[in-house]
Amino acid sequence: MPVSDPRPSSSIGGEFSSLDGSGEGPPIDSRAVPGLLGEHGPPSSRVEPGSSRTSPKLRHLVRRSWLDRIRSSKPMGWRGGLLLLTFVAGFIALSSGVELTDRPGVSTAGVLTRLYYAIGLFVLGGLDLGMPRGGPAWGRDLLWLVYFVAPAITASAVIEGVLKVLEPQSWRLRRLRGHVVISGSSRLALLYLKRLRKLEPTVPVVIVDPRIGESLSDQAREVYRAEIVQGDIASSAILARIRLDRAARVVLLSDNDFSNLDAATRVLDLAPRLEGKIVVHVADLRFMLGMAHTLVARTCAIFNAHQIAARHLVDTRVLKHFNETLPRDRVVLAGFGRFGQTVLEELQQRAPGGFDRC
Template sequence: MPVSDSSAEHPAGDSAPMAGEFSSAGRSALGTGALPVAPPSSRAEPGSSRTSPRLRQLIRSSWLDRLRASKPVGWRGGLLLLTFVAAFIALSSGVELTDRPGVSSAGVLTRLYYAIGLFVLGGLDLGMPRGGPAWGQDLLWLVYFVAPAITASAVIEGVLKVLEPQSWRLRRLRGHVVISGSSRLAMLYLKRLRKLEPRVPVVVVDPRIGESLSDQAREIYRAEIVQGDISSSAVLARIRLDRAARVVLLSDNDFSNLDAATRVLNLAPGLEGRIIVHVSDLRFMLGMAHTLVARTCATFNAHQIAARHLVETRMLKHFKQTLPRDRVVLAGFGRFGQTVLEELQQRAPKSFDRCLIVDTNAERACSEFAEQVGFTEGYERSVVEGDIKDPRLWRGLEESHQLSLCQPVIIVGSGDDATNLRAAIWLKQRWPSALVIARSFRASLFAEEVSRESGFEMVSVADLLLASMPESWFAVRGESQRDLAA
């Protein structure tokens, strides 16, 4: 297993699937190779009808999300209910009908039935009102006209929605939010936007949006889907940028986001200060800090936000509780791992004495980090090339660095959430005294339960990102560049 210091050459290491020691460790600890489970007393007995508070909270949250995402009832729903109540009151006041005598004295269900029928045929099958109080006749006459008008308006609206082409719908847009991309980040932003601004029109632009995401954005969040490249002049002309309230560029392509931001500023200068751009490559974002886009748009990096929160709230606290200087293991040195190390160098330079960098392309990643950010003094580093799922790699680290004799901080931050979860389970079993933190994009109840029972921590990039986004990023009226930058 190639383990080397920063001053030595590092031959490439072999990688192998997780096996052997991973599975045997699980069997030795659990007897069956299954994940650790909580004591029986903490779980409901089989067949129990009790519902946990966590499940009840989840059900309530899910119901509230659906209620917020559902289309508002609007004026037609309120008018329909009011008209129905008025019809029932009029039929119960003693007013008789020429073609249906005895309705006013009939049972409640009969009067409800005829009140509902007014929305289909009006009073054509009931005859004219007669007898009873004058106000009852006047009220029933009013219902005769209003009820079929409500039904007709709903039918006409439905027909227009079916026959209306997208070009007509886009032409009427005003004060809308344009979201570029159908990534997980884009869907998270759309969900939060709908909670804060449930009625604002939304247009999602993406050239490769999948059917499931398209249905989710259209049916749940009521967004207009436009398939095309956001940097295309033809697409930008269709989505009425001159009347848009905000443009949010969240695709997975950094260059496309920045190019689209430049084009939007050229076509609609009035959107200056109301454009949000996500740049996944932090080095790229820092390198273009002098450009017009950086000065007039809000640019952010999801990994930087998550890494900063991780260092400030989790790692610094652990460093203060451990007297000797700690050892940090970065299992995965992609964009997230590199951002974590950068934050450590800035915010905790004297809290750790060695950093172990583990990745399948560790040498190349370290070269990029040294060129773009730079390794600071004050700690030693070792670079290990290999697969974090390979138990031989971790045996080599134990032999060379004796992690069991200290309380290391192990950050499992590869690009695959399932790999991070499996590796974190095994690493916590091998080094119980270590602080093991696994990265995931979205919070998962299963992952949270496993992490709680296994003794390691989960970090959700999505939760940290949503919590850090200012509400001014979702506002659609009265924005200013100063508010956006804040």
């Protein structure tokens, strides 16, 4: 029974296409990797988002950024609601019978005129309208309030715009909460991002990689709405920028096994609350098996794409064929790279007497 050596499947947590985009190959089941697409590990490793186990080291790194010391920023939705409320209040005040020293007759003018002056309050306040007089007391008080609030809203929007121009990414990263951090720009990382977007279309995503290509960067940013951070995820400066204290999980999918494991160790050290929410890909199966009893292996979900794909291939195709044939089968592996070696190891473990060794 011939068994070819395709690329390992890229179907994480569902039916992805293969890593080379051909759409063939056995899928990788996310159930084999707890936490890969949001599933948590065992109950003992679950940590609530509001946990207070944020490392002092991480807080120190975050405080080193001057932009992170600005604590008063509010979401645009909050400012938009206040803007609408202030505009309505200004229109009501101008319609209540209150007169203006520099613009007499506004209260009795048409609706469009009053709308125009209400909008103008956000630009010049009451400088070109004069002081409120006459009318009900509550109308004068309301107009005085709008005189102060309207230009303050405009000023805050201008300041935020300047900050975005000066440091756009730092501003966006600072506001992240409940996001997923992906390390690496490999095909496996891109396919994971693609599947993640299908399952969680609104979750914020940050991709960290020191050598991400321009085309891949544009695709991840424009198609999958991911924030791209160029740098080494094991760097203290990068770890401070990506707000680990607010992250939902970290997925390390770079092509460098040592870099993935080193990053996992640093993330655990800085953000212990992410224990059980870190997924690490290790391409070298023997290396992964050799570190099975380490701290990282006990606190992170470590997986090997070759092993999961090979196990799926053996379980769904090869063993079924073995069970339907009485004599031993002759298995031919066309290619003996990492995937071929993993297939052979799975065959030896799951069907040691079902095939002949040639």
